[in-house]
Every structure is written in structure tokens, then in C-alpha cells.
Amino acid sequence: MVASPPARFSVPAVTQPRINEANRKSVGPLSMPPRLLLGPGPSNAHPAVLQALSLRQVGHLDPAFLAMMTEVQELLRYAWQTDNRITIPVSGTGSAAMEATIANVIEPGEVMLVGSMGYFGNRLEDMADRYRADVRTIKKPWGEVFSLEELRSALEEHRPKVMALVHAETSTGACQPLEGVGDLCREYNCLLIADTVTSLGGVPLFVDEWGIDLAYSCSQKGLSCPPGASPFTMSDRAFEKLSQRPGKVPNWYLDMSLVGKYWGAERTYHHTAPINMNYAIREALRLIAEEGLENRWQRHQANAELLWEGLEDLGLVLHVQKQYRLPTLTTVRVPAGVDAKAVTSQLLNDYNIEIGNGLGELGGKVWRIGLMGFNSRPENVILLLAALDRVLAAAGYRK
Amino acid sequence: MVASPPARFSVPAVTQPRINEANRKSVGPLSMPPRLLLGPGPSNAHPAVLQALSLRQVGHLDPAFLAMMTEVQELLRYAWQTDNRITIPVSGTGSAAMEATIANVIEPGEVMLVGSMGYFGNRLEDMADRYRADVRTIKKPWGEVFSLEELRSALEEHRPKVMALVHAETSTGACQPLEGVGDLCREYNCLLIADTVTSLGGVPLFVDEWGIDLAYSCSQKGLSCPPGASPFTMSDRAFEKLSQRPGKVPNWYLDMSLVGKYWGAERTYHHTAPINMNYAIREALRLIAEEGLENRWQRHQANAELLWEGLEDLGLVLHVQKQYRLPTLTTVRVPAGVDAKAVTSQLLNDYNIEIGNGLGELGGKVWRIGLMGFNSRPENVILLLAALDRVLAAAGYRK
Numbered sequence: 001m002v003a004s005p006p007a008r009f010s011v012p013a014v015t016q017p018r019i020n021e022a023n024r025k026s027v028g029p030l031s032m033p034p035r036l037l038l039g040p041g042p043s044n045a046h047p048a049v050l051q052a053l054s055l056r057q058v059g060h061l062d063p064a065f066l067a068m069m070t071e072v073q074e075l076l077r078y079a080w081q082t083d084n085r086i087t088i089p090v091s092g093t094g095s096a097a098m099e100a101t102i103a104n105v106i107e108p109g110e111v112m113l114v115g116s117m118g119y120f121g122n123r124l125e126d127m128a129d130r131y132r133a134d135v136r137t138i139k140k141p142w143g144e145v146f147s148l149e150e151l152r153s154a155l156e157e158h159r160p161k162v163m164a165l166v167h168a169e170t171s172t173g174a175c176q177p178l179e180g181v182g183d184l185c186r187e188y189n190c191l192l193i194a195d196t197v198t199s200l201g202g203v204p205l206f207v208d209e210w211g212i213d214l215a216y217s218c219s220q221k222g223l224s225c226p227p228g229a230s231p232f233t234m235s236d237r238a239f240e241k242l243s244q245r246p247g248k249v250p251n252w253y254l255d256m257s258l259v260g261k262y263w264g265a266e267r268t269y270h271h272t273a274p275i276n277m278n279y280a281i282r283e284a285l286r287l288i289a290e291e292g293l294e295n296r297w298q299r300h301q302a303n304a305e306l307l308w309e310g311l312e313d314l315g316l317v318l319h320v321q322k323q324y325r326l327p328t329l330t331t332v333r334v335p336a337g338v339d340a341k342a343v344t345s346q347l348l349n350d351y352n353i354e355i356g357n358g359l360g361e362l363g364g365k366v367w368r369i370g371l372m373g374f375n376s377r378p379e380n381v382i383l384l385l386a387a388l389d390r391v392l393a394a395a396g397y398r399k
Numbered sequence: 400m401v402a403s404p405p406a407r408f409s410v411p412a413v414t415q416p417r418i419n420e421a422n423r424k425s426v427g428p429l430s431m432p433p434r435l436l437l438g439p440g441p442s443n444a445h446p447a448v449l450q451a452l453s454l455r456q457v458g459h460l461d462p463a464f465l466a467m468m469t470e471v472q473e474l475l476r477y478a479w480q481t482d483n484r485i486t487i488p489v490s491g492t493g494s495a496a497m498e499a500t501i502a503n504v505i506e507p508g509e510v511m512l513v514g515s516m517g518y519f520g521n522r523l524e525d526m527a528d529r530y531r532a533d534v535r536t537i538k539k540p541w542g543e544v545f546s547l548e549e550l551r552s553a554l555e556e557h558r559p560k561v562m563a564l565v566h567a568e569t570s571t572g573a574c575q576p577l578e579g580v581g582d583l584c585r586e587y588n589c590l591l592i593a594d595t596v597t598s599l600g601g602v603p604l605f606v607d608e609w610g611i612d613l614a615y616s617c618s619q620k621g622l623s624c625p626p627g628a629s630p631f632t633m634s635d636r637a638f639e640k641l642s643q644r645p646g647k648v649p650n651w652y653l654d655m656s657l658v659g660k661y662w663g664a665e666r667t668y669h670h671t672a673p674i675n676m677n678y679a680i681r682e683a684l685r686l687i688a689e690e691g692l693e694n695r696w697q698r699h700q701a702n703a704e705l706l707w708e709g710l711e712d713l714g715l716v717l718h719v720q721k722q723y724r725l726p727t728l729t730t731v732r733v734p735a736g737v738d739a740k741a742v743t744s745q746l747l748n749d750y751n752i753e754i755g756n757g758l759g760e761l762g763g764k765v766w767r768i769g770l771m772g773f774n775s776r777p778e779n780v781i782l783l784l785a786a787l788d789r790v791l792a793a794a795g796y797r798k
Contacts, residue, residue: 017608023477024688027470029447030678035457042456042674048428053675054453057441057625058434059753071426078422091627092491095670096652127651209416220671226456228490228627228673251650252526253495269758271494272619274627275441276452277676279429289423354458359668 035348038384039356039370040170040329041198042220042227045280046374049225052283057275065275066267068282073263075285079200079223079293080215082207082233086256088263089229089281091274094197094218097230099127100254101193101214104234104242105162108132113160113190115151118142119171119360120195124164131250136160142169142361143320143331145176148184155188161241162191167215168199171359173320173331173368175203182211191238197221200231201288202300202328202372213238219277222300222328224373225284229277232256284373300327303376307369310385314392315399319366328376331358331366338395340364346394351387434747437783438755438769439569439728440597441619441626444679445773448624451682456674464674465666467681472662474684478599478622478692479614481606481632485655487662488628488680490673493596493617496629498526499653500592500613503633503641504561507531512559512589514550517541518570518759519594523563530649535559541568541760542719542730544575547583554587560640561590566604566614567597570758572719572730572767574602581610590637596620599630600687601699601727601771612637618676621699621727623772624683628676631655683772699726702775706768709784713791714798718765727775730757730765737794739763745793750786 037043045053058065077087090097102124106112112133114124117140128135136158140146146165155163163185167176178194185192191213199205200215201222207215213235219225234242234256242249242257249255253271261268288296304327308318311332319331334340340357344367347353356368371380436442444452457464476486489496501523505511511532513523516539527534535557539545545564554562562584566575577593584591590612598604599614600621606614612634618624633641633655641648641656648654652670660667687695703726707717710731718730733739739756743766746752755767770779 016603017480017605019692020477020480020482020607023473023482024691025470025473025477026688027474027681027685029685030451030454030467030681032454032457032467032678033461033463034455035461037456037458039458042458042671045456045675050453050455050675052429054449055429055431056433056449057436057444057619058431059436059438059441060626062432062434062747062753064432068429068431071424074422074424075426078419078424081416081419083419083422092495092652093671093673096491096495099650099652123651126647130647130649130651132649204415206416208419218671220456220674226673226675227459227671228676248525248529250529250531251498252522252529253491253498272441272492272617272626274492274625274676275619276444276449276625277627277673279431282426282429286426286428289425292423293418348461354461 034352036353036380038375038380039354040368041218041370041372043224043370043372043375045226046224046284046287048287049280049283053226053276053280055276055279060273060275061267061269068278069263072278072282072285075282075289076231079285079288080207080231080233081205081209084233084235086239086260087233089278090232090254091271092230093227094216094230096254097216097232098123098195100232100256101216102127102131103251103254104249104256105191105214105238106131106133107245109134111136111158111160113138113154113158113163115146115165117144117146117172117174117176118166118169120166120169143172143174145174145324148180151181152184155184155190159188160190162193164193166195167205168196168203168326168328170198170329171362173326173329174324175326178210178212186211191241198326198328201296202376203326204297207233219281219284221370221372223281223284225280229274229281300371300376303371303378303381304330306378306381307371310381314389328370328372330369331362332369333366334364335397338392338397340367343391343395346391347387353384353387433751435752435779437774437779438753439767440617440769440771442623442769442771442774444625445623445683445686447686448679448682452625452675452679454678459672459674460666460668467677468662471677471681471684474681474688475630478684478687479606479630479632480604480608483632483634485638485659486632488677489631489653490670491629492626493615493629495653496615496631497522497594498650499631499655500615501526501530502650502653503648503655504590504613504637505530505532506644508533510535510557510559512537512553512557512562514545514564516543516545516571516573516575517565517568519565519568542571542573544573544723547579550580551583554583554589558587559589561592563592565594567595567602567725567727569597569728570761572725572728573723574725577609577611585610590640597725597728600695601775602725603696606632618680618683620769620771622680622683624679628673628680699770699775702770702777702780703729705777705780706770709780713788727769727771729768730761731768732765733763734796737791737796739766742790742794745790746786752783752786
């Protein structure tokens with residue numbers, strides 16, 4: 001309880017409405033079950049990240065904070081393999097960073113091509129529509145990916161100003177190859193947006209080499225950080241388009257011509273940065289630099305292969321063809337006769353393990369298993385396999 | 400360091416570009432100076448809030464999290480004195496919640512009236528313009544407030560669909576009285592938006608009694624929580640306008656017709672909530688319910704009066720007339736011949752105390768001193784007065 005000053009300063013009761021006490025709930029301190037988060041995200045934060053998160057905060061214009069921002073940007077450039085000047089955490093969750101890519105570069109009436117092969121492709125369409133783009137869509141069955149030839153013919157047909165692809169489709173577990181796509185986009189004078197929400201920090205990803213102009217991600221998957229600050233990067237080419245737009249960006253909070261000045265040399269106040277989330281993301285990125293990308297990617301791949309082998313040993317069928325499988329997120333088909341949601345509930349209730357149900361078209365058809373960042377460890381794989389074996393057996397499933 | 404599985408699962412090196420190591424900075428664990436944040440915000444979080452923030456997370460659709468969301472909503476309704484169904488923390492900082500109020504209820508071409516008496520009134524204008532409102536503005540000198548008569552004549556003249564006022568202007572320290580404004584808005588069939596960024600949790604505020612239709616705030620001031628999740632509330636009247644709009648809200652992330660379903664009975668996934676920030680805001684709101692609003696408001700008023708008396712004892716002049724002064728944020732004039740920024744820098748460097756410089760029109764003319772939430776304590780007031788006395792004396796200032 002905090003103290004008030006001596007009595008001579010206490011003020012007379014204000015003449016004001018009576019305080020409504022109906023919503024004054026008396027609740028105890030927060031207590032949460034110890035979940036192992038092996039779903040599509042969030043995954044568990046690294047303990048060192050949680051520690052950084054809870055440090056006492058400084059101001060958003062404190063010299064100590066400004067110095068830390070520079071470190072965050074450098075470390076994020078390493079994780080993304082880019083030298084883009086504007087490489088920052090957006091002050092929101094992954095969908096805000098997704099929206100930032102579109103809001104900044106699409107002008108009303110411009111053609112935007114979306115490669116949709118899952119739920120998050122659909123979200124890109126929805127967002128682009130809100131920014132009054134002339135949205136064109138190419139689609140793939142959920143779990144498949146586009147070939148370079150398919151992308152070329154779509155670019156030829158639609159001649160978009162911007163094309164958006166999902167590198168790592170969190171709803172299907174498929175990894176869209178991006179080698180060569182940037183070159184193709186340059187040939188057609190079009191910007192390339194990539195959704196790397198489920199790839200950053202876990203899957204080989206080369207923003208500059210692959211010619212990606214705008215990318216976004218989240219903190220709570222491959223980075224092992226809680227959700228709330230979300231990586232965003234933008235090439236000079238993309239910034240050039242932003243600089244030349246005739247009007248203001250139709251979104252104040254995500255306007256990179258303003259946000260970029262706070263994160264740039266000017267350090268001009270735009271909005272109060274989420275201080276502690278930035279502490280956390282710095283620690284998460286520091287751990288990536290310490291481990292090294294090569295080691296990290298190999299670890300994710302190795303643990304995913306351990307999982308895949310184990311799931312097949314249980315007689316289950318993986319939804320995505322091996323060469324396009326994400327090591328961070330595996331979709332496995334629900335066997336005939338098994339109630340998908342009953343299995344995820346039992347894993348949660350009996351063993352405190354969260355895996356994801358299918359989303360959208362794959363609802364009820366697959367489970368989604370994430371092995372991301374700190375959670376990509378063999379002990380988590382064998383625990384999940386053991387738990388799944390028991391829960392499936394209890395549900396009457398026989399290999 | 401996390402382990403990889405046994406060697407038989409290790410994968411061959413992928414054929415991929417060489418990893419660029421240039422940005423692979425080697426930095427140590429985060430260390431931040433122990434600042435006392437007595438500026439315009441962020442203010443220091445309550446230690447119990449930082450503890451809640453760092454709890455291991457659960458999933459955003461976990462039954463335990465959904466139950467906690469209900470508690471957050473109830474406690475937030477108490478803090479705001481409202482029964483509004485849509486009363487939630489927006490997944491971003493205060494400016495995102497500000498933008499949410501406008502984005503959801505303004506349709507292109509509609510008249511929006513902004514009462515501007517400081518920096519944040521200007522921000523409302525800027526945002527409304529981006530949502531293609533026909534923006535009309537009435538202005539007051541920075542540090543003053545509007546009378547009911549002035550508001551009536553502006554409503555009469557402009558006949559807006561929405562009027563926005565800043566209850567607590569963080570740039571000037573003035574508190575705009577809102578009693579009677581809601582009735583006036585109903586008379587003119589107009590929605591009322593109120594900026595309560597610097598009032599929620601520290602200043603008497605009655606959303607329902609005063610007829611406020613939309614209000615927004617932040618977590619890092621009166622709530623004593625880190626920035627990153629921001630209170631938002633919306634009346635049925637405002638939701639009705641949202642429901643009837645012909646097109647989609649031109650902002651996906653802040654679309655309350657979708658966000659409201661995640662926070663409503665449906666619990667439909669929209670975006671991944673910032674889990675830990677919600678833990679923190681629950682604890683912050685729990686502490687408000689425990690202290691009680693009446694006590695909390697009186698504590699803020701009493702500590703502010705202690706500060707005001709102390710500043711006047713130093714021979715300084717307060718910028719706002721006493722009856723309109725915010726207890727949470729005090730503006731004090733920089734005496735002639737004193738370098739405003741040199742004083743704030745010295746307070747920070749010598750005593751680890753942050754106070755704010757003037758913003759916008761008041762840049763260089765005032766300092767801004769915040770006493771908010773956990774930081775509104777007599778020991779902080781007397782420490783600041785002692786430090787300011789020394790720093791001003793060193794700067795050659797004589798009472």
C-alpha cells in the first residue's frame with residue numbers, strides 16, 4: 001500500500017457521482033498453469049527473456065533506452081539477414097506488423113497480388129482490401145506451395161505493384177521457397193512482401209539475398225519472447241515508394257515515415273515504445289546471436305525430424321510433403337474416428353501440453369505442433385510423443 | 400544452451416547463401432539505470448505488476464487465459480466506471496487505442512470535431528484526417544480548457560457525428576471538465592470520444608455518468624504498468640454506429656467488430672493477444688480495486704498539492720490555473736535564463752530522476768512532472784523538490 005502525504009494536504013471529498021462498486025472484483029494474485037506450449041504459438045519464452053521483460057523500466061527517450069534500440073536493430077538485422085535501415089520491432093503483435101507492410105506501400109487502387117495457400121494468405125487479402133488495393137489472388141490447396149513458374153505467370157497476368165507471399169504458413173505448416181522470387185519481382189517492377197511469422201529464428205531466411213522488400217514476423221515463435229513487439233523490415237526500394245506517396249499513410253500508428261524517425265537518427269517521439277517488450281526482444285535476439293543462425297536452424301530441423309519420425313511411428317500421416325515442411329510447425333492429420341478437439345483438450349488438461357487445432361479449411365483435419373525457439377528441444381519432442389500416444393490410445397485409436 | 404537431438408538426426412548443411420555475420424553483435428545481458436520516472440510517462444510499474452509480467456505464459460485461447468480476460472474486463476470497467484460490454488486492453492500502446500476510437504466510428508466524409516488544447520488534440524486531428532473525416536477544430540491556448548458554452552456553440556456550428564476531447568492533456572497538464580458534455584453530445588446526436596491517457600487511475604473519471612461514448616488510455620501512467628496494452632471502451636451507442644457502417648473498418652488490427660468477438664462471448668481468434676502484458680494489466684487493475692478509486696484519487700490529489708506547494712516555495716510558477724490542474728501531471732514554467740534541457744539532463748544524470756521537457760508549443764517553456772499510480776508518493780515529491788533545488792541552484796537560478 002502506498003502512502004499519502006501528511007493530513008494537512010488531504011483534500012475534501014469532491015462533489016462527484018457515487019462510485020459504482022459493482023465491478024470492483026476482489027481477485028487474488030495471478031496464478032497460471034505451467035503449460036508447455038507446442039502449438040502454433042505463442043511458444044514458451046526463454047527464461048532469460050522473461051527476466052529481461054521484468055526489469056524496471058526507463059523512459060522511451062532515455063539515452064540508455066535509445067542505445068538499447070540500436071542494439072535491437074542490429075541484432076534483428078542479423079536474425080533476418082538484412083542491412084535494411086528500417087528494421088525494427090513494431091509496437092504490437094504480428095498482425096500489426098503484417099498490416100504495417102501493407103499500409104505503408106499500398107496506395108488506393110493499386111494492384112496487389114496475394115499468393116494464398118492458407119489462413120494467413122486470406123488475412124493479407126482482407127487487409128489489402130481495407131487499404132483499398134485492387135486485390136488479385138492466386139490460390140493453392142492448403143499445404144502446398146507455389147512454383148516460380150506459377151508466380152511468374154501471375155505477375156505477367158496481374159502486373160501488381162506489390163506481391164505478398166507467406167514464407168511460413170502457420171495454418172498449414174508449409175514453407176514457400178523464396179529463392180529467385182525477389183529477382184522475379186524486380187523484373188516486373190513490383191515489391192515483395194514476405195510473411196515470416198513462423199520462420200524468423202527457426203528456418204533459413206535471407207531477406208537481402210532473396211530480394212524481400214518488406215517482411216514481418218512476431219516475437220512469440222522462433223524468437224522465444226512473449227507476444228507484443230513484432231519485427232518489421234523494409235528495403236530502401238520500399239521506403240522510396242512510401243516517400244513518394246501523395247498523401248499520408250492511412251494508419252497513424254503504423255506510419256513508417258514517422259515510426260522510422262523514432263528508430264532512426266532523429267529519435268523523434270512518435271508513440272511511447274513498449275519498453276519492457278523491447279527489453280525482452282533484445283534478450284531474445286541476443287540469444288540468437290549467441291547461438292548463431294546456422295546452429296539454430298540445424299537444431300530446429302533436427303528436432304523437427306525427430307518429431308516427424310515419431311509421429312509416423314505412431315502411424316500418423318504428416319500433411320505436408322517433406323521437402324516443403326516447416327521445421328517450426330508441423331501439421332499432422334487427425335486419424336479417422338478421432339475427435340481432434342478432445343485430443344488437444346486432454347493433452348492440455350492431463351499433461352499441460354498445448355498443441356493447436358486446425359484453422360480454417362483444416363479445422364478438425366489436422367493438429368498443429370510447434371517446435372520453436374527455446375521449445376525446439378528433444379525432451380519436448382519425446383514428451384509430446386509419449387503424451388500423444390497415451391491420449392490417442394485412450395481415444396480408441398490403434399496404429 | 401539448448402540441446403539438439405542425437406547425431407543420427409543431424410541434417411546436412413543446406414545449400415544456401417553464406418550467413419552474413421556483420422550484424423551478429425556480441426552484447427551482454429541487459430542492464431538499465433535505476434530511474435525514478437516522474438515525467439509524463441511511462442512512470443515506474445508497481446513491483447507486483449513487473450512480477451506478473453514475467454510469469455510463464457499460456458496460450459491466447461487457453462481456458463485459463465480466457466478466464467483471466469474476463470477479470471481484466473471487469474476490473475477495467477471498475478477503473479473507468481462503466482458497464483460497457485466492449486471494455487478491453489488494445490494490443491498496443493496508448494496511441495493505438497486512440498486510433499481505435501477514430502477508426503471504428505468515423506466514416507469517410509463525416510464531420511469530426513476536435514477540441515484541441517495541446518499536442519494530443521493535434522494528434523487526434525491528424526488521425527481523423529487519415530480516416531478521411533471532414534475534420535473541424537476548435538482551439539484553446541495550451542494550458543486552458545473549453546467551457547460548456549464554447550462546446551455547445553461549436554456543436555451548433557459544425558454539427559459533427561463525433562466530437563473528441565482530451566480529458567487530461569499530457570502536454571499541458573490541464574484537465575478538461577467533462578460533466579455535462581455527454582448530455583450536450585446527445586442533444587446534437589453526436590458521439591463523444593475522450594482521451595483519458597493521463598487520467599485513468601489517477602483522476603476522477605466517470606465514463607457512464609458523463610456520457611462518454613469512446614475512451615482510451617494507456618497502461619504506463621495511472622495504472623503503473625509497463626506500456627504495451629491500452630485500455631479502450633466503447634458504448635452501445637458507438638457500437639451501433641460501427642455495426643451500421645457500410646464497409647469494413649479501414650484498419651484490420653483495431654477493428655472492434657473483430658477484436659470484440661475475441662474479447663466477447665465468442666472468443667473467436669483475431670490476433671494473438673500480448674499474453675504477458677495482459678497479466679501485467681490485470682495485476683495493475685487488481686491493485687486499483689484493492690486500493691479503491693476514492694482513495695486512489697485522493698492520494699493523487701494530495702501528493703500533487705504537496706508538489707505544487709513545494710514548487711511555489713522554490714519560486715516557480717505553475718502553468719495551469721489551479722482548478723484545472725491535473726493531479727497526475729504538473730506543468731511548471733522554466734524560469735528566465737535557465738536552460739530547460741540542461742536541467743532535465745542533470746536530474747537524470749546526477750540523480751536518476753526523469754522529468755519531461757515541454758512538448759510542441761510549450762517546448763523549452765515548461766517542465767512536465769508526473770506523479771502517477773505507484774509513483775504518486777510523498778517520498779518521491781520531496782526527493783524531486785530537493786534535487787530540483789540543487790540543480791536549479793547549480794544552474795544559477797535564485798528564488
